[in-house]
Amino acid sequence: MPLHVRIVIVISIALLMVNATLLVINTAATMDSHAQYARSYEIKRSLSSFQSVITAAESGQRGYLLTGQTGYLEPYYVAMRSWRSEIEKLRTLTADNVARQTDITELEEFTADAVSRLKATISSSPQPGPNGTADVAGTERATTTMDRVRGIVDRMMAEEDARIEALRREVLRDLLVAGGLALLTTVVTVAVLIGLNKLLLRYVAARQIAENAMLEANQVLNVQVEQRTAELTELSQHLIRVSEEEKAKLARELHDTLGSNLTAINMDLNWIQRRLPEGTREIRERLQRVLQMLTETVELKHEVIEGLRPSHLDNLGLAFAMRSHCREFTRRTGLPCEVDVQEDFDDLDPAWSIAFYRIAQESLTNIAKHAQASKVRIVLGREDGGIRLRIIDDGVGVAEESLSKPKSHGIVGMRERMRQMGGRFQIQRPAEGSGTMVEAFIPATNATAVSA
Ligand SMILES: Nc1ncnc2c1ncn2[C@@H]1O[C@H](COP(=O)(O)OP(=O)(O)OP(=O)(O)O)[C@@H](O)[C@H]1O
Ligand SMILES: [Mg+2]
Known part of the structure; x- marks a missing residue:
């Protein structure tokens, strides 16, 4: 809120407080005057x-x-018995007035x-009466x-009247x-x-304008963010597609070059081995080692090629490729799969197959x-009008903070793949027991090539 509006609010509050204070002071003064009136009338009565x-x-x-x-x-x-008590009453009533005490x-x-x-x-009239x-x-x-006594009483009465009159004037003036x-x-x-009302209205209007401007700016920003996200x-769709194509x-x-070359080398080496003369034990041993290494290299080539593009996926379908990958996983890790x-x-649409396969792989x-x-x-399997893949383990489970590790790209990549396909991705604890469950789902409406 601007400073001048705050100042005006403070002034308004101060003015209201001044009003309230004046009211309190006036009430106190009125009550005091009332008490003085009552005292004067009491003195007059006495x-x-x-x-x-x-x-x-x-x-x-x-x-x-x-x-x-x-x-x-x-x-x-x-009268003889009571006049002194009347005097005492008057003395008490005028106790705070020194001049009146002297009068009394x-x-x-x-x-x-x-x-x-x-x-x-x-006592000096022993025989009172008309003839006495x-x-x-x-x-x-x-x-x-007695006249002098009456004179003093009249004077005091007149003074009280004057006092009452003075009080009346004073009260009137105070009022x-x-x-x-x-x-x-x-x-x-x-x-x-x-004035404050006007200032507040202006302030509210200014705020409204600022809020509207901010909303507009936000909308522009949102549109920009949406554009950039799209x-x-x-881009990421393109990169994934290109990467898969490149792989x-x-x-x-x-397969075509290295594979055929390795096969040719293998055949030639076997030919040489068959034709080696007797007595060349050392050469034979070396040749055996080379052949062994060649076999390993062929296997390695096979693994590399499978990693780049699982041949089963295109030829025998997703289910076969999954089973094959699982067997390979068990062979490598010893974990039952x-x-x-x-x-x-x-x-299945090859794009979906490769997406599911890559998620299972990661x-x-x-x-x-x-x-x-x-x-x-x-x-x-087919579920809820789409295809759902679940990979469940009984391990230590994923900590919440692990899901946003800065240098980890596996989970982000899986989520991104599903997002691009219009599917859903989740990683959570399985409903029963411990461990982790990775879940990827594609609605059938998005999977154009999904057969019912
Ligand atoms: N099945 C799982 N069980 C336990 N923790 C897991 C599991 N899967 C993922 N995590 C945790 O989640 C983190 C993120 O996984 P993510 O695959 O994104 O990255 P990463 O495997 O560490 O690295 P990379 O980028 O090479 O995949 C892992 O570092 C790990 O701590
Ligand atoms: Mg990973």
């Missing part, structure tokens, strides 16, 4: 409650002094003062102190700023994402060279 308590104390004292009924003292006593201390002092004055008026004597002067003093920021980052994010196949020609030449062929195959050579086998079996 101040009201405190105010009711001291008002109840004052009303109770007045009611008693005016009527002389002790029933009025009930709320007074309740002041409130406590004035309330204590007012309460003791109320108390004093009750009440401590009016003391009551006025108590009221004055506006946060909303604006969120809107801004969202707009920027959307713009960046649209040319090479043609056959050489075999004929050797069984040939399982149901018919003569003497009407397989037997490989067995002698590599297999360490104790027996060999060759099976040739």
Whole structure:
């Protein structure tokens, strides 16, 4: 992916993260503001409650002094018992506010003062009631102190109201700023994402073009490879055909020239041997040795000619040639070789005959060279709509890596022969036991000269 596309992706992710961070910060700020609101309202509720308590104390004292009924003292006593706990509640609520703590201390002092004055008026008024004597002067003093207490409470109330108002404004401002920021980052994010989308589309299109170009190049290459393969196949077919023709020609030449010469030499030497006078023992021995060597040379010539072009193949058919080669193999190596062929195959296309024969020849050579086998079996027959040749040994088997040895050409040659003929070639472990099975198959459709 190009660098600029990656940069834009990173920017998009960063913007989304900024958005998320802003959301978290705003939520935290809102929760904090909410807690402050709740605290201020709680303080206001406590101040009201405190105010009711001291008002109840004052009303109770007045009611008693005016009527002389002790029933009025009930709320007074309740207030007397509870005002300090109300103050403590307020102190706890404003624990984090030093200025408010000072207010509360002041409130406590004035309330204590007012309460003791109320108390004093009750004790200095032994006969309260409409006709009795009440401590009016003391009551006025108590009221004055109570007014100061009320003043402090009102001031604190007003301060909490102002605080609530300030909080409201602050929250509103924060909301506006946060909303604006969120809107801004969202707009920027959307713009960046649209840009990214365009870049990605362009990038995908460019990749598509590059892939198409690569595909086209590959196709061109494939066509070239196919052409070259066809040319090479043609060439190798030609080389194999030429090589077989050359070998056959050489075999004929050797047979016709060398063969007749060797026969003539043999006849002449035999003539000389018959006519040698008595007493030439040494010459006779030498001549015997020459004749022996000549016999060996004739055999060697025969082997060379057979190797070049098995004479049986052309004259007596594939089955006979296979059996003959097998016998020769056993004679040379001492390994028993069984040939399982149901018919003569003497009407097979010579190209197929020589291909099968060469595969059997190379397989037997490989067995002698590599297999360490104790027996060999060759099976040739019509199967699955074609002709199948199998050469099976019970030796050490072929290792996977041996099949691609760089300087080994036998297996490659066998495979190539089959490929050219449109057949199939396999080398594997036989279905039962150990060893190696070489398998060559030609479908009848390809073997034009295969008789049914
Ligand atoms: N019947 C077999 N049993 C065990 N190993 C085998 C057999 N046939 C082939 N191999 C292994 O496969 C390898 C390749 O065989 P291939 O005929 O291609 O080459 P090669 O015989 O080594 O040389 P050349 O080119 O002369 O044929 C051999 O070297 C051998 O290790
Ligand atoms: Mg070989």
